[in-house]
Structures are given as C-alpha cells and as structure tokens.
Amino acid sequence: MMDDAAGLAIAFEEAKASYEEGGIPIGAALVAADGTLLGRGHNMRVQLGSPIHHGETSALLNSGRLPAGAYRGSTMYTTLSPCDMCTGACLLYGIERVVIGENTTFLGGEAYLRQRGVEVIVLDDGGCVALMERFIREKPKLWNEDIGV
Amino acid sequence: MMDDAAGLAIAFEEAKASYEEGGIPIGAALVAADGTLLGRGHNMRVQLGSPIHHGETSALLNSGRLPAGAYRGSTMYTTLSPCDMCTGACLLYGIERVVIGENTTFLGGEAYLRQRGVEVIVLDDGGCVALMERFIREKPKLWNEDIGV
Ligand SMILES: [Ca+2]
Ligand SMILES: [Ca+2]
Ligand SMILES: [Zn+2]
Ligand SMILES: [Zn+2]
Numbered sequence: 001m002m003d004d005a006a007g008l009a010i011a012f013e014e015a016k017a018s019y020e021e022g023g024i025p026i027g028a029a030l031v032a033a034d035g036t037l038l039g040r041g042h043n044m045r046v047q048l049g050s051p052i053h054h055g056e057t058s059a060l061l062n063s064g065r066l067p068a069g070a071y072r073g074s075t076m077y078t079t080l081s082p083c084d085m086c087t088g089a090c091l092l093y094g095i096e097r098v099v100i101g102e103n104t105t106f107l108g109g110e111a112y113l114r115q116r117g118v119e120v121i122v123l124d125d126g127g128c129v130a131l132m133e134r135f136i137r138e139k140p141k142l143w144n145e146d147i148g149v
Numbered sequence: 150m151m152d153d154a155a156g157l158a159i160a161f162e163e164a165k166a167s168y169e170e171g172g173i174p175i176g177a178a179l180v181a182a183d184g185t186l187l188g189r190g191h192n193m194r195v196q197l198g199s200p201i202h203h204g205e206t207s208a209l210l211n212s213g214r215l216p217a218g219a220y221r222g223s224t225m226y227t228t229l230s231p232c233d234m235c236t237g238a239c240l241l242y243g244i245e246r247v248v249i250g251e252n253t254t255f256l257g258g259e260a261y262l263r264q265r266g267v268e269v270i271v272l273d274d275g276g277c278v279a280l281m282e283r284f285i286r287e288k289p290k291l292w293n294e295d296i297g298v
Binding site: 049050051053061083085086092109144149 | 194198199200201202206209210212213214215216217220232233234235236237238240241242243258261293294296297298
C-alpha cells in the first residue's frame with residue numbers, strides 16, 4: 001500500500017532525476033488499486049527529443065501493455081498539473097484518481113478530469129513548486145516549447 | 150501543398166503498414182500550414198509494447214521537437230476518430246484542424262476538439278472503415294486493450 005505522500009515522493013524523485021539529466025523536471029508514478037507501483041517516469045523531451053514523453057505518459061509507457069482492468073482504481077501521481085495530452089491519457093485508460101504536486105506554475109486539465117468523473121487532489125507541495133520555478137527561471141524557452149507556447 | 154485526400158492517404162498507408170506488422174491499423178500524418186509533411190506514424194502498441202504510441206502521438210513523435218509556431222495552422226490526419234489521449238495531444242500543441250478517416254468503428258474526442266476551437270472534418274472513408282472492421286473482427290481483445298475497454 002502507498003499513501004498519497006509516498007506516491008508523490010516517487011513522482012518527485014523522477015522530476016529531480018530529469019532535472020539532473022538537463023531535462024524538464026516533471027515526474028509521475030502510476031499506482032494500482034492495491035498500492036502496487038505499476039510504473040514511474042519523467043518528461044523526456046530533452047533526453048529523447050520527444051514531444052510525447054511527458055511525466056504521466058512516461059509512467060504509462062513504463063507500466064507496459066496492460067489490460068483495462070489493471071488501471072481500475074489506479075492513481076496517477078504527478079508533480080505538476082497535467083497538460084491536455086496527459087489529461088487525455090488518464091481518461092483513455094480510466095485512471096480514477098489524479099494526485100497533483102502543484103498547479104501554481106501551470107494549470108492543466110483538472111476541471112476536465114473532474115467533469116469526466118476523475119477524482120483530482122492537489123497537494124500544493126512546496127518542493128514541487130520550488131523545482132519548477134527554478135527550472136522555468138533557468139530555461140524559459142524549453143518550458144514554453146513543452147507546453148506548446 | 151497537400152489536399153485532405155492526399156493527407157489521409159499517407160495516414161492510411163501508415164495504418165496498412167501497422168496491420169502488416171501484426172499491429173493495430175491506425176495511422177496518422179501531421180502536415181504544416183504550408184503543406185509540408187512534418188511527420189507520419191502508426192499505432193505501436195504491439196510493435197513496441199507501448200500504450201502511448203498511437204497513430205497521432207507517433208506522428209507527433211516522428212515530427213520531433215518543434216517550437217510552438219511549427220504547429221500553427223497544421224492539420225493532423227488520422228484514419229480513426231482520435232481517442233482522449235490523442236485528442237489532448239492535438240490540443241496541447243495547438244493543432245488547428247483534425248481530418249478523420251472514419252468515426253463509425255470508434256468515436257473519440259471530436260466534440261471536445263470542436264468545443265476547444267479545433268476544426269474537425271470526418272471524411273467517412275470506406276477504406277479506413279473496412280481495414281478497422283477487419284482488424285476488430287480478427288483481434289477484438291487487442292482492440293479493446295488499446296481503447297482501455
Ligand atoms: Ca506532465
Ligand atoms: Ca489513434
Ligand atoms: Zn503532459
Ligand atoms: Zn489515441
């Protein structure tokens with residue numbers, strides 16, 4: 001079993017790892033209904049030159065091919081409010097809870113997730129905010145590229 | 150320059166290639182405002198064991214890292230109505246038109262795309278329908294896995 005603080009801590013480790021790789025410091029972890037970690041990952045725009053490997057999609061990718069039932073009751077932990085693509089990825093697989101580190105540096109598809117019946121929890125984590133603020137200050141152009149601005 | 154029939158023809162070539170690889174026959178092509186092909190790709194669930202490489206996301210991936218301006222006025226051609234993830238991916242990058250081969254075997258996020266200001270065109274292409282119907286008849290379990298059912 002895993003509580004929300006433990007789930008977010010894994011996502012934050014992923015975010016820090018990406019920062020240290022020179023990448024975009026957003027991380028995620030997908031945890032099954034029974035508390036098993038299915039997969040974890042981070043944004044790989046810089047590392048792979050990829051526009052689709054975000055924190056949440058990387059966590060899904062690293063979870064591998066799964067039948068629909070494996071996602072039932074699962075929680076996606078993410079350090080940052082999910083963008084439209086990652087919002088849609090959570091909806092596609094019927095992920096039931098999305099736990100978000102912070103939404104002050106970027107506000108994504110939280111309202112749409114709730115509208116579609118997903119439970120959304122924002123933890124307002126100071127460590128997540130500080131890491132993103134540092135990154136946005138250091139690499140504003142890279143950050144804009146990632147969010148299509 | 151490329152008209153919609155030519156754009157869809159590329160997406161359909163990708164879908165057929167995936168079918169021949171034993172994969173899910175959905176393909177896509179991303180075309181810039183000036184008619185340049187930015188990238189093309191197909192679903193890679195089987196080929197890569199990936200839940201995030203759909204037709205549209207593969208076309209985005211194969212387009213590489215681009216600044217936001219490169220997507221301005223672009224069109225995403227896809228053989229099948231886009232799932233929630235691919236709908237969100239188009240929204241993230243501000244793709245302005247989505248041209249869809251068919252939406253009779255699966256209806257994705259078309260209404261949400263329109264609500265968010267994207268032009269959506271459904272070509273009702275008989276070749277796209279026939280290929281998907283054949284695939285769904287041959288591999289119903291694989292298809293359900295791909296759409297989280
Ligand atoms: Ca993200
Ligand atoms: Ca697709
Ligand atoms: Zn994202
Ligand atoms: Zn899709």
